Amino acid sequence: MKLPRSLRVLIALGVVVLCLAALLLVLVISEATLNIQARLDEAPAWLGYAWWGLLAAIGVGGGWFTWRILRPRGKRERIAQPDEPPSREQLDEQIEKAKALGVDIAEIERELAELSRRREAGEIHVALFGEISTGKSALITALLPDAEARSDVRGGTTRELARYTWRSRGGDTMLLTDMPGTAEADGDLDQLAIDEATRAHIVVYVTDGDINRAQHGALSALMALHKPLVLVLNKSDQYTDDQLGLLNAKLEKLVAGQANASFVSVSAATTRKVVVKRPDGSETFETRDVAPRVEKLARALQRLVDGNQDLLDRLSDSATFVLAARQLDTAVAANRRRKADKLVDAYAAKAVVGAMAAIAPGSDLLIQGYLGTQLVRELAELYDTKVAKFDTELLLKLVQQHAAKAHTLLLAVAGNALKAFPGIGTLAGGAMHAVAYGIIFRTLGRALTITLESRGELHPRQTARLFEERLGGNLETSARSLAGVVAEQLRKSNDRTPS
Numbered sequence: 001m002k003l004p005r006s007l008r009v010l011i012a013l014g015v016v017v018l019c020l021a022a023l024l025l026v027l028v029i030s031e032a033t034l035n036i037q038a039r040l041d042e043a044p045a046w047l048g049y050a051w052w053g054l055l056a057a058i059g060v061g062g063g064w065f066t067w068r069i070l071r072p073r074g075k076r077e078r079i080a081q082p083d084e085p086p087s088r089e090q091l092d093e094q095i096e097k098a099k100a101l102g103v104d105i106a107e108i109e110r111e112l113a114e115l116s117r118r119r120e121a122g123e124i125h126v127a128l129f130g131e132i133s134t135g136k137s138a139l140i141t142a143l144l145p146d147a148e149a150r151s152d153v154r155g156g157t158t159r160e161l162a163r164y165t166w167r168s169r170g171g172d173t174m175l176l177t178d179m180p181g182t183a184e185a186d187g188d189l190d191q192l193a194i195d196e197a198t199r200a201h202i203v204v205y206v207t208d209g210d211i212n213r214a215q216h217g218a219l220s221a222l223m224a225l226h227k228p229l230v231l232v233l234n235k236s237d238q239y240t241d242d243q244l245g246l247l248n249a250k251l252e253k254l255v256a257g258q259a260n261a262s263f264v265s266v267s268a269a270t271t272r273k274v275v276v277k278r279p280d281g282s283e284t285f286e287t288r289d290v291a292p293r294v295e296k297l298a299r300a301l302q303r304l305v306d307g308n309q310d311l312l313d314r315l316s317d318s319a320t321f322v323l324a325a326r327q328l329d330t331a332v333a334a335n336r337r338r339k340a341d342k343l344v345d346a347y348a349a350k351a352v353v354g355a356m357a358a359i360a361p362g363s364d365l366l367i368q369g370y371l372g373t374q375l376v377r378e379l380a381e382l383y384d385t386k387v388a389k390f391d392t393e394l395l396l397k398l399v400q401q402h403a404a405k406a407h408t409l410l411l412a413v414a415g416n417a418l419k420a421f422p423g424i425g426t427l428a429g430g431a432m433h434a435v436a437y438g439i440i441f442r443t444l445g446r447a448l449t450i451t452l453e454s455r456g457e458l459h460p461r462q463t464a465r466l467f468e469e470r471l472g473g474n475l476e477t478s479a480r481s482l483a484g485v486v487a488e489q490l491r492k493s494n495d496r497t498p499s
Contacts, residue, residue: 086321094328103335108324115199115320119313124174124305126166129197129222130206131182131215135234138268139206140164140176142292161196168298172305174202182218194218198323201312202228202304204297208235210247211254219254225322227315228260228304232297237267237290260304260315264296333453339382340453344445347375351441352485355434368437372396375445376458383452391460395448398464403440406471410436417479421487431486438482443471 040048086094091112098105118125128136144164162178177200179193197203203222207215222229233251236244248265255261272290277283305312351371373392380387403410414435447466451459 086325088317088321091321091324091328094325098328098332098335101332101335103328103331105328105331108328108331111199111320111324111327115317118316124172124202124312125177125200125316126174126202126204126301127177127179127193127197127200128204128206129179129182129193129218132180134206134208135268136206137178138292139204139232139234139266139294139297140178142266142268142270142294143176143298161192168302168305170302170306172302174301174305195323197222198225199316199320200227201316202230202301204230204232204301206232206234207251208233208238210250216254223255223258223261225315225319226259227319228308228312229255229258229262230297230300230304231255231261231263233263233265234268236265236293237269237272262300262303264300266297267293336382337449337453340379340445340449343378343382344375344442344449347371347445348438348442348482349485352434352438352482355437356430356486368441369396371441372399372444375441376448379445379448379452380458383456385452385457387458391458395458395460395463398460399440399444399467402464402468402471407436410439410475413475413479414439414483417476417483418486421483431483434486435479435482438485439475439478440471442478442482443467446470 036051040051095105095108128139130136144166161180164176164178166174166176168174177196179196182193205219205222211219219231231251231254233247239247244265248263251265252263255263270289270292271287273285273287276286351368354368354371373396376387376392376395411432414432417435418431444467447463447470448458450466451463455462
């Protein structure tokens with residue numbers, strides 16, 4: 001692009017000015033440096049070293065700080081860290097605390113009982129894990145020709161856990177577990193397979209090609225347990241030599257450097273289609289029987305169990321403790337959620353009754369403020385967290401502001417809900433306000449429960465935003481249930497009124 005002459009002259013003048021300024025700066029710095037050096041020559045040697053050391057430290061520190069600020073920041077993929085395996089003593093302590101809270105721990109007790117049974121039986125469990133149709137059942141059939149493991153070309157043939165006893169050439173007895181394939185359409189069986197892979201001594205991860213992102217995540221999670229794992233490429237007969245070489249190198253790289261992890265390439269196929277040339281020059285396809293090639297997998301499993309029974313048991317114990325701890329966390333969370341829902345519903349009913357009992361103008365606000373503070377306190381106790389008085393007051397203030405904006409809508413919804421109860425209708429203005437208060441308390445309680453459950457502490461502004469978002473949802477259902485509380489309260493009041 002051609003610039004006007006006047007603009008080019010201005011740019012040239014600017015460059016000259018910058019050059020002169022730079023030259024002046026260099027002269028000033030040079031003169032100052034020479035003066036300082038002359039003075040340092042007259043001073044003790046240690047003072048000179050200290051001076052130049054200080055300048056170097058300032059220069060390095062300033063350069064590093066500038067680089068930290070200006071360096072490009074790429075997006076970092078966040079990888080979930082594996083759970084730290086708890087000890088049996090820690091797990092027992094958590095179980096006792098859960099019992100005290102009334103948590104159903106039957107599933108956790110069954111998990112630990114199964115672990116003890118396997119230890120006493122001295123069993124080595126090998127779980128075959130992988131997506132559907134990768135040939136897990138065919139691998140078991142190849143290792144155990146007399147086994148009756150079902151294998152089918154349709155995805156998802158294996159619908160439950162099936163165990164087969166296998167005696168290796170080294171004389172070790174292993175229980176091979178054929179599990180449901182992951183990544184089915186509904187995904188209902190994924191957790192069953194993941195849990196069994198977690199508690200097994202050895203995991204055989206089966207794939208029939210390059211792995212996708214979901215498979216990579218599952219493989220990484222299993223390797224994070226640090227238990228023995230064999231990554232198996234099945235159906236290797238379907239690739240050319242060049243394709244197989246590239247694929248083997250790529251898959252082997254996934255387990256390179258991982259302790260107790262290895263890679264093998266096998267083929268469990270028992271038939272193969274071949275092209276047959278006839279005397280007349282035509283070609284046809286024939287299916288011929290072939291021997292499965294699974295010796296590499298057998299040798300890999302043998303290497304893992306040779307003299308490593310104690311190590312396998314320790315790794316299996318740690319992984320099972322992680323699984324039990326997760327199940328316990330889930331059970332505790334479900335128990336807390338049930339108690340929180342019950343508590344919130346109880347306070348919503350109290351808010352309704354309190355609003356109807358208010359006599360003096362403004363007294364209902366005092367009643368609801370007290371109830372709101374109590375609701376926050378009890379939910380915080382349920383989730384084992386402390387809430388500052390300032391945070392509680394801020395939350396209730398923000399909730400009041402949001403509720404005021406939706407006041408007209410809440411009264412309209414409450415009036416419609418009360419019409420379902422003959423004799424109340426829209427004539428009882430106090431009843432409409434009571435239902436509206438109940439809706440506010442129920443929404444507040446749900447929002448606070450979600451915040452405490454996900455964050456572990458009270459965040460007033462986040463809770464208030466969640467309250468505002470949820471206040472407009474499912475109002476009719478909530479209003480009808482609270483209108484029933486109003487109707488019951490009015491009925492009791494009429495029964496107490498002398499005729």
